[in-house]
Amino acid sequence: MTDTVNEPTSTGNLDRYGSAELPWSRARDVLVADTPTADLTFFVATTRPDGRPHSAGVGAVWVDDALYFTSGPGTRKARNLAANPAxxxxxxxxGVDLVLEGDAHRVTDATxxxxxxxxxxxxGWPAEVDGDALTAPYSAPSAGPAPWHLYRLTLRRAVGVATAEPHGATRWDFTG
Incomplete structure (x- = not known):
């Protein structure tokens, strides 16, 4: 894994009150600083085969400029991602509410x-590698039983809405 900086290829100011665009670094720097030690709750939204949405909490971390999360292979979210990675x-x-959009694919390489x-x-999660998955004495109930697969989100778009000064709302597009 390389420590690359995934910079947006375009941005759009979504603010209706005259605030300037937010820099991507504002959201990215908080992700870097606060994962995995801050008490953050991430929710992944996937699409069921019949087109209905599904949302569930995931244990996510921002590492080397990418978002990773875990899920058991038998969970609804993992089955949805196997059929449609979007x-x-x-x-x-x-200071910012953030939505990250892209494609999530399973990671299996040992490194x-x-x-x-x-x-x-x-x-604080005592995870271990077991073959091409992760195990631990415990995980969130929504993760399903061990082993847990690791997924990497290939970022296509993000939307941030500032909840602290300076306020604003911005869309960032990435080539992924």
Whole structure:
């Protein structure tokens, strides 16, 4: 894994009150600083095969300029992602509400799994690599039973709405 900076290719000011566009660095820097140690709740939204939406909490971390999350292979969200990787992930950060959109794909390479297990451990989750998945003595009930698959979101678009000064609302587009 490389430590690259995924910069937007275009932006759009969504603010209706005259505030300037928010820089992508505002949201990204909070993700870097607060995951995995802050108490953040991430929700992934997927699409069921019949087109109905599904949303569930996930254990997510921002590492090397990408969002990663876990899910058991038998969960609705994992089955939805296997059929259609398009999804969004929402989180309330310090000073900005953020929605990340893109495609989530399973990660199975040992180097990335080892790196992410180390990050999850710094946040207090005692995860371990087991083959091409993660295990631990516990996880959130919404993750399903172990082992848990690791997913990486390929970022296509993000929308941020500032909840603290300076206010504003911005759309960032990425090439992914």
């Amino acid at each position: 999804c969004s992930v929402s989180v309330r950060l310090r 990335t799994l080892d790196r992410l297990v180390a990050v999850y451990r710094t946040g």
